[in-house]
Amino acid sequence: MSGFHTPVMVQESVRFLALRAGGTYVDATTGGGGHSLAMLKAEAGIRLFCFDQDEEALEEAGKILTGFDQAEFIRANFASMRTELALRQIKGIDGILFDLGVSSHQLDKAERGFSIDKQATLDMRMDQVAPRSAWHAVNELPESELAKIFREYGEELSAKRIARAISKAEKPIEATQDLVRIIETVVGSGSKESLKTKIRIFQALRIYVNDELEVLTRALTDAINLLNPGGRIVVLSYHSLEDRIVKQSFRKAEQDCLCPPAIINCVCDHYKQLKVLTRSPLEAGEEEVKLNPRARSAKLRAAEKTASPKLKYKRL
Numbered sequence: 001m002s003g004f005h006t007p008v009m010v011q012e013s014v015r016f017l018a019l020r021a022g023g024t025y026v027d028a029t030t031g032g033g034g035h036s037l038a039m040l041k042a043e044a045g046i047r048l049f050c051f052d053q054d055e056e057a058l059e060e061a062g063k064i065l066t067g068f069d070q071a072e073f074i075r076a077n078f079a080s081m082r083t084e085l086a087l088r089q090i091k092g093i094d095g096i097l098f099d100l101g102v103s104s105h106q107l108d109k110a111e112r113g114f115s116i117d118k119q120a121t122l123d124m125r126m127d128q129v130a131p132r133s134a135w136h137a138v139n140e141l142p143e144s145e146l147a148k149i150f151r152e153y154g155e156e157l158s159a160k161r162i163a164r165a166i167s168k169a170e171k172p173i174e175a176t177q178d179l180v181r182i183i184e185t186v187v188g189s190g191s192k193e194s195l196k197t198k199i200r201i202f203q204a205l206r207i208y209v210n211d212e213l214e215v216l217t218r219a220l221t222d223a224i225n226l227l228n229p230g231g232r233i234v235v236l237s238y239h240s241l242e243d244r245i246v247k248q249s250f251r252k253a254e255q256d257c258l259c260p261p262a263i264i265n266c267v268c269d270h271y272k273q274l275k276v277l278t279r280s281p282l283e284a285g286e287e288e289v290k291l292n293p294r295a296r297s298a299k300l301r302a303a304e305k306t307a308s309p310k311l312k313y314k315r316l
């Protein structure tokens with residue numbers, strides 16, 4: 001694999017996708033193309049739509065997937081997957097993979113501003129032309145909003161104090177290392193705990209900048225609706241906030257009715273759409289974690305689309 005990104009739990013992902021010749025599949029987060037390549041090698045007779053909002057990622061994937069004419073690249077947020085596929089006359093798909101978060105390339109390339117130990121302008125946009133960046137967040141958001149972001153997306157206990165330090169700091173705060181120094185005025189430097197705080201604050205800003213949780217929730221609903229009966233959805237997540245959303249979305253889609261227990265005759269339009277294939281999430285094996293430390297936090301969840309009901313089931 002190239003130095004761009006080492007894909008995580010590739011064999012498990014491909015196994016759960018249960019690719020079928022003639023099927024239509026989506027790699028929602030193509031990155032460097034590692035998972036896409038494995039899918040195309042496992043079953044050459046598929047059609048594969050490769051999404052990513054990052055132009056550099058699709059350029060890299062294009063190189064790795066040279067010669068695979070069954071792959072079509074779409075530079076777009078996976079939030080617009082339904083529209084993008086409809087534009088290509090695709091109404092149903094047989095499988096979809098989400099490998100969430102950022103690629104090693106995005107973290108390693110200093111200019112992207114994702115890393116706590118690389119000097120760069122505060123950016124953190126996965127989509128390089130998106131209007132909102134980390135610079136805007138730290139320089140323009142009110143203190144209370146920043147504290148909320150750090151608390152909700154970073155689960156950071158010092159959220160309030162760090163937001164206050166940022167709002168009191170001389171503006172503009174231009175670079176990642178300026179932000180690191182401000183965080184250190186609150187939690188100190190050199191200790192394991194202060195390092196964890198810096199990672200949590202950067203994670204929180206990244207989630208905010210890319211609207212990651214909201215977009216994921218919407219995209220999972222769309223993906224489940226798009227799946228043909230028997231189609232599979234596989235999601236790899238890397239932190240608890242994402243995993244919770246995946247777990248809850250699967251759970252909801254697994255139920256046949258969402259009415260409160262007191263309602264005897266079902267009045268909701270909800271019906272069972274998924275059979276969950278992983279009761280608890282799969283984790284990477286020791287060997288893989290040794291070779292690729294990023295795999296340590298990965299959680300894989302998979303589910304299969306059930307047949308669509310002809311009539312909504314009514315409880316008596």
Ligand SMILES: C[S@@+](CC[C@H](N)C(=O)[O-])C[C@H]1O[C@@H](n2cnc3c(N)ncnc32)[C@H](O)[C@@H]1O
Binds near residue numbers: 126
């Ligand atoms: C962990 S990497 C994927 C790595 C890939 N599976 C591989 O084998 O190289 C995640 C990728 O998803 C992209 N991404 C994250 N959120 C996205 C979104 N909402 N829409 C489109 N792409 C997204 C990122 O730009 C990044 O390239």
